[in-house]
Amino acid sequence: MLTGATTAHALAPAQTARPNILLVYADDLGWGDVSINGRKDWPTPTLDRLAREGTVFSRWYTGSPLCAPSRACLLTGKYSIHNGVRNNGSDIPGSEVTLAEALKTLGYSTALCGKWHGGRNPDGGPPTHPLQQGFDTTFGYLTAGQAWEHFPQTLFRGSEKENVKGFSADILADEAIRIIRNQQRDPFFIYLAFIEPHFNIEAPPEDVAALRGKFAEKDPAIPLNATYAAMIVRMDRALGRVLQALDEKGAAKNTIVLFTSDNGATFENGNKGTALFHDSNRPFRGQKRSLEEGGIREPAVMRWPGRIPAGRKSKDVIHMADVMPSMLAAAGATPDPAWKVDGANMLDVWMGKNKGPERTVFWEYNVGPTRMLAAMRGDFKLLDIGGNQFLYNVEDDPGERRHLNAQYPDVNKQLSAELKQWLATEVKR
Numbered sequence: 001m002l003t004g005a006t007t008a009h010a011l012a013p014a015q016t017a018r019p020n021i022l023l024v025y026a027d028d029l030g031w032g033d034v035s036i037n038g039r040k041d042w043p044t045p046t047l048d049r050l051a052r053e054g055t056v057f058s059r060w061y062t063g064s065p066l067c068a069p070s071r072a073c074l075l076t077g078k079y080s081i082h083n084g085v086r087n088n089g090s091d092i093p094g095s096e097v098t099l100a101e102a103l104k105t106l107g108y109s110t111a112l113c114g115k116w117h118g119g120r121n122p123d124g125g126p127p128t129h130p131l132q133q134g135f136d137t138t139f140g141y142l143t144a145g146q147a148w149e150h151f152p153q154t155l156f157r158g159s160e161k162e163n164v165k166g167f168s169a170d171i172l173a174d175e176a177i178r179i180i181r182n183q184q185r186d187p188f189f190i191y192l193a194f195i196e197p198h199f200n201i202e203a204p205p206e207d208v209a210a211l212r213g214k215f216a217e218k219d220p221a222i223p224l225n226a227t228y229a230a231m232i233v234r235m236d237r238a239l240g241r242v243l244q245a246l247d248e249k250g251a252a253k254n255t256i257v258l259f260t261s262d263n264g265a266t267f268e269n270g271n272k273g274t275a276l277f278h279d280s281n282r283p284f285r286g287q288k289r290s291l292e293e294g295g296i297r298e299p300a301v302m303r304w305p306g307r308i309p310a311g312r313k314s315k316d317v318i319h320m321a322d323v324m325p326s327m328l329a330a331a332g333a334t335p336d337p338a339w340k341v342d343g344a345n346m347l348d349v350w351m352g353k354n355k356g357p358e359r360t361v362f363w364e365y366n367v368g369p370t371r372m373l374a375a376m377r378g379d380f381k382l383l384d385i386g387g388n389q390f391l392y393n394v395e396d397d398p399g400e401r402r403h404l405n406a407q408y409p410d411v412n413k414q415l416s417a418e419l420k421q422w423l424a425t426e427v428k429r
Contacts, residue, residue, distance in 0.1 A: 027198035030265030030280025054303030065295035077324030084122035100134030114193030173238035203230035228274035316356035
């Protein structure tokens with residue numbers, strides 16, 4: 001939790017007009033589930049619009065292949081071994097500083113609309129609430145289990161339950177639109193955390209009907225594959241209404257819009273085989289809970305008119321930990337060194353002014369019987385599964401089919417050594 005002595009460092013001179021920030025997070029959305037990455041089976045026209053008006057990032061990586069650690073990485077700018085959130089049973093510790101807290105010190109109004117992955121506080125004590133982590137207002141889901149419900153009957157406004165009706169993406173979009181329309185001052189930060197297409201396979205009947213019969217189904221009477229697609233279509237449409245609200249408010253020009261996902265699509269039982277049928281993570285191997293590309297490479301598109309190039313595609317390696325310091329840079333500030341942020345300021349990379357830095361980025365997945373680790377530098381990625389190491393060039397071989405350990409022993413050795421050094425920096429809690 002932010003203290004009075006721990007604030008974002010202002011740059012000199014500060015920007016005269018700090019940008020609004022709309023950070024949109026999907027849930028278990030596969031890299032291949034959207035038309036900006038080649039999907040042709042269903043439309044995502046809002047993302048297509050953002051791609052025309054902004055930049056698509058083809059090598060955007062989440063911080064973890066699991067919901068809670070991914071979100072903690074996004075909001076703290078720190079790896080899971082440093083921020084204390086390493087599994088879905090943990091919550092962001094109160095001692096960690098979030099992007100919302102940092103922006104609030106810069107005069108931002110801050111709002112969460114959607115999923116907050118509540119859990120055990122690694123620092124001890126009760127779970128932290130988003131109102132304690134820098135958000136002025138919150139509306140949505142406070143627990144992971146509740147965030148399976150795409151037709152919820154109640155959501156939390158702050159800590160109080162509120163009766164709701166409708167499809168989750170519409171309800172959350174309506175809240176974001178209300179905030180935008182009622183905004184009395186700039187700048188604002190809205191974290192719009194959709195739950196589509198996570199788990200319960202549910203969508204509005206009219207959207208399912210529009211896609212019914214387009215896909216093979218195990219049981220035509222229960223068109224699950226059409227429903228999965230309809231969830232994404234409806235989420236895209238809901239986001240389109242939020243962008244329209246920005247246009248009507250006259251705020252679009254000075255608003256950074258980032259759309260991405262927490263981790264790759266899942267093939268687990270709750271998904272009922274739909275993401276598997278649609279090959280949602282194509283062309284990659286792996287899924288949620290895997291450090292193969294299918295688990296950690298995410299769809300991503302960003303718009304900031306006049307600042308982020310329109311119609312551009314970037315292959316720069318972006319890690320989710322970069323979002324926090326980069327958004328602060330856009331706001332004219334830098335993270336306090338005491339926060340020990342892992343991410344890099346990639347604002348100039350986003351704006352097409354520079355190439356991404358030469359660096360190594362890391363991941364861990366330490367839930368279950370086998371620990372997975374990964375280190376990436378440029379196009380080379382070292383994947384460690386229970387101590388067995390595999391080296392890939394993910395640009396030449398995005399499907400991670402060809403091990404290059406023997407061909408590039410020096411690269412293997414370097415990344416292995418860096419991975420070991422990184423693990424040694426783990427913060428014990």
